[in-house]
Amino acid sequence: MAVCVAVIAKENYPLYIRSVPTENELKFHYMVHTSLDVVDEKISAMGKALVDQRELYLGLLYPTEDYKVYGYVTNSRVKFVMVVDSSNTALRDNEIRSMFRKLHSSYTDVMCNPFYNPGDRIQSRAFDSMVTSMMIQVC
Amino acid sequence: MEGLTLSDAEQKYYADLFSYCDVDSTKKVAANGRVLELFRAAQLPHEVVVQIKELCGAKRLGYFGRSQFYIALKLVAVAQSGFPLRVESINTVKDLPLPRFVASKNEQESRHTASYSSDSENQGSYSGVIPPPPGRGQVKKGSVGHDTVQPRTSADQQEPVSPVVSPQQSPPTSPHTWRKHNRHPSGGNSERPLAGPGPFWSPFSETQPVSSAGDAVWAGHSPPPPQENWVSFADTPPTSALLAMHPASVQDQTTVRTVASATTANEIRRQSSSYDDPWKITDEQRQYYVNQFKTIQPDLNGFIPGSAAKEFFTKSKLPILELSHIWELSDFDKDGALTLDEFCAAFHLVVARKNGYDLPEKLPESLMPKLIDLEDSADVGDQPGEVGYSGSPAEAPPSKSPSMPSLNQTWPELNQSSEDTAIVHPVPIRMTPSKIHMQEMELKRAGSDHTNPTSPLLVKTSDLSEENKINSSVKFASGNTVDGYSSSDSFTSDPEQIGNNVTHQRSHSGTSPDNTAPPPPPPRPQPSHSRSSSLDMNRTFTVTTGQQQAGVVAHPPAVPPRPQPSQAPGPVVHRPVDADGLITHTSTSPQQIPEQPNFADFSQFEVFAASNVNEQQDDETEKHPEVSTVEKASDSASSLRVAKTDSKIEEKTAASAPTNVSKGTTPLAPPPKPVRRRLKSEDELRPEVDEHTQKTGVLAAVLASQPSIPRSVGKDKKAIQASIRRNKETNTVLARLNSELQQQLKDVLEERISLEVQLEQLRPFSHL
Numbered sequence: 001m002a003v004c005v006a007v008i009a010k011e012n013y014p015l016y017i018r019s020v021p022t023e024n025e026l027k028f029h030y031m032v033h034t035s036l037d038v039v040d041e042k043i044s045a046m047g048k049a050l051v052d053q054r055e056l057y058l059g060l061l062y063p064t065e066d067y068k069v070y071g072y073v074t075n076s077r078v079k080f081v082m083v084v085d086s087s088n089t090a091l092r093d094n095e096i097r098s099m100f101r102k103l104h105s106s107y108t109d110v111m112c113n114p115f116y117n118p119g120d121r122i123q124s125r126a127f128d129s130m131v132t133s134m135m136i137q138v139c
Numbered sequence: 140m141e142g143l144t145l146s147d148a149e150q151k152y153y154a155d156l157f158s159y160c161d162v163d164s165t166k167k168v169a170a171n172g173r174v175l176e177l178f179r180a181a182q183l184p185h186e187v188v189v190q191i192k193e194l195c196g197a198k199r200l201g202y203f204g205r206s207q208f209y210i211a212l213k214l215v216a217v218a219q220s221g222f223p224l225r226v227e228s229i230n231t232v233k234d235l236p237l238p239r240f241v242a243s244k245n246e247q248e249s250r251h252t253a254s255y256s257s258d259s260e261n262q263g264s265y266s267g268v269i270p271p272p273p274g275r276g277q278v279k280k281g282s283v284g285h286d287t288v289q290p291r292t293s294a295d296q297q298e299p300v301s302p303v304v305s306p307q308q309s310p311p312t313s314p315h316t317w318r319k320h321n322r323h324p325s326g327g328n329s330e331r332p333l334a335g336p337g338p339f340w341s342p343f344s345e346t347q348p349v350s351s352a353g354d355a356v357w358a359g360h361s362p363p364p365p366q367e368n369w370v371s372f373a374d375t376p377p378t379s380a381l382l383a384m385h386p387a388s389v390q391d392q393t394t395v396r397t398v399a400s401a402t403t404a405n406e407i408r409r410q411s412s413s414y415d416d417p418w419k420i421t422d423e424q425r426q427y428y429v430n431q432f433k434t435i436q437p438d439l440n441g442f443i444p445g446s447a448a449k450e451f452f453t454k455s456k457l458p459i460l461e462l463s464h465i466w467e468l469s470d471f472d473k474d475g476a477l478t479l480d481e482f483c484a485a486f487h488l489v490v491a492r493k494n495g496y497d498l499p500e501k502l503p504e505s506l507m508p509k510l511i512d513l514e515d516s517a518d519v520g521d522q523p524g525e526v527g528y529s530g531s532p533a534e535a536p537p538s539k540s541p542s543m544p545s546l547n548q549t550w551p552e553l554n555q556s557s558e559d560t561a562i563v564h565p566v567p568i569r570m571t572p573s574k575i576h577m578q579e580m581e582l583k584r585a586g587s588d589h590t591n592p593t594s595p596l597l598v599k600t601s602d603l604s605e606e607n608k609i610n611s612s613v614k615f616a617s618g619n620t621v622d623g624y625s626s627s628d629s630f631t632s633d634p635e636q637i638g639n640n641v642t643h644q645r646s647h648s649g650t651s652p653d654n655t656a657p658p659p660p661p662p663r664p665q666p667s668h669s670r671s672s673s674l675d676m677n678r679t680f681t682v683t684t685g686q687q688q689a690g691v692v693a694h695p696p697a698v699p700p701r702p703q704p705s706q707a708p709g710p711v712v713h714r715p716v717d718a719d720g721l722i723t724h725t726s727t728s729p730q731q732i733p734e735q736p737n738f739a740d741f742s743q744f745e746v747f748a749a750s751n752v753n754e755q756q757d758d759e760t761e762k763h764p765e766v767s768t769v770e771k772a773s774d775s776a777s778s779l780r781v782a783k784t785d786s787k788i789e790e791k792t793a794a795s796a797p798t799n800v801s802k803g804t805t806p807l808a809p810p811p812k813p814v815r816r817r818l819k820s821e822d823e824l825r826p827e828v829d830e831h832t833q834k835t836g837v838l839a840a841v842l843a844s845q846p847s848i849p850r851s852v853g854k855d856k857k858a859i860q861a862s863i864r865r866n867k868e869t870n871t872v873l874a875r876l877n878s879e880l881q882q883q884l885k886d887v888l889e890e891r892i893s894l895e896v897q898l899e900q901l902r903p904f905s906h907l
Contacts, residue, residue, distance in 0.1 A: 109473045112445070112470065113467060114445030114446055114475065115462045115466050125467065
């Protein structure tokens, strides 16, 4: 359902990015990159308020002709960006939220691994499988 | 050939071996058969064996004499110890361990004896002799312990030999040491596991050179990585050369660990071969893991924090990525810490990986930590008799939330339970007619033939009526039905009447579905009481005639009587005077044929009453209005008849009811009207009176019983009897109503069933 999933570190470098194998995957990378600005904008909007009051789910960051980009930020400023196909109208907000929740929980599992150094690329197979499950097209 | 100096143990050992091989007792062992087998069991590379044979001079001689044999054995020991095969080494190597031979139980035993233990101590009782008892191995422990140290130093020399030969299957070797290791703590224990895998050793022995306690040989063999890793695990700085390089550590502990690791790896293989489960942890392995756990975390029920675990497993020199994956697999509850179970699983995975096994994508079941509830065995790691990982401690995750693993992982038990709970038991839908209903109907039919069964029938009827969700009226009807039936039964000794009742009931119930909500029986005026009953009977009778129940005898006659009504009233009127007429009436009452003409006689009067009746019978079916008139006529006639009979019995209209009836009867025309009306009103009040037969039966019963009533009945008695009769009639009416309603219910149920069947038939098509 998701076309591209990316995990961005606090310093705005990607920890994990994976897209549906299509031609021109760079396009997705670029979209994720540009979405970071929107994310930052949304974060700073309530920057004055406490982080707790900020909701983790950012919602639709920006739509394009073919795709929609959703964002999610953790309390440690780790961002999840998801690109979904616009033609997938069946995808509701709740589903996006649940997908982000799964991403977040898998990310925490990766963090719990003592062999994982924060800041490294995420190479966890469990994380990969979880993302794959999200990206499998339901048809 | 140089002189061979053997120690006492060696001497004995060799002698035993020679005797073992010397089957023919010829003091000369041919280079085949048992000797070959022995050499094969030595798990030495073939070249080494050839070299040994050459060295010992057997080649020259063509056979193994005792001395040659002894030399060969010594050379085997040398080779196993990792020393270069040289003739001089026979005597130069001090404290050479006894040669070890695999592929036999004895050997395994000896292996055990020569094994190390989880303790840092090196038992090293190698005696891999076939015959010698384990004790022999024990004797050699001390020597072996030292030997293990020595070979290591010269391990490098053996490197070139073993790596060439040894295949990539390292594990088999380690089990030997493992067994040795195991043997130490529990002498008898070790033999057990060996017995099983015994036969498996032969295939391994060929491929796996027996790795002596001297790690050199081992290192040369396929499982070089585990050994160094194990060594590294043993807190010794990892050596530079990971592969096929012996760790520099000379500690016994290291040795032990290395052996243990290799043994573990071999154990894994052994396990896999014997139990087809490569991930099962054996007792020895588990013991080792537990001990390792204790070094990090003394409390067996506690956790190993992630950092400590990371340090520990990093020593295994596995790539961080793989270690990370192992962690992911083994950290069951994802809390960043390892319990004993998780630690053992992780350790096991590391060992497996070291031995070349690929890491699984999912944690194997045998490695999954079990919940507390599932395991009764308090598996504390120190228990030597531990069954294995499968029996892993229930307390393993006591401090951890046991629910977490269940939530996160797929427990077989939990899965089953969840599946069970998730199963939605289908609610059966009754597609067949209600059994109760069927039974009731049957009982009804049966009840017609028997007097007694009516009660159960009635009871069932009442049940059905309740099912119908009809108000208490129905219940009342059912309740009265009981009485009605019984009364009818008591009254009617004529089974035919009963049959008529039943048939009529059936017909009525089926024909008058709209006759619902039988009103409570109105207080009948006494004179009209009998008449009403008779009227009802007639009405029901005609109704039944209108219905499809052709089987009822009484129905057809309903039509013909029409032309006779003019005559009927006359004779009917006159009949009461005549006792015989009464009797005849009584006798013919069930027939109802003679009655109808009488009834028909009132048709003209019925018209007036019928109009009233019709108005009041709006809710009735179409048939009913038509029939009702006839019914009314018939009922009135019957009631008249009854009244006549009553009057006759009463001699002279003593009771009010009979007097009314008689009044109604004598004038014929005018009196019947009011009487009829009253009767009709009563009939209307009893709209559900469909049980014409019942009425008929009741009437007949009444008529029949009346003669039995003693003549000497005073007015009171008459009144009582009249009231009784009234009540009974009411009962019968209600019973008839009840049966009719039940019939309706049955029909509706049948319709429902048919509809459901149709739906079911259509349903599959809907999915197309």
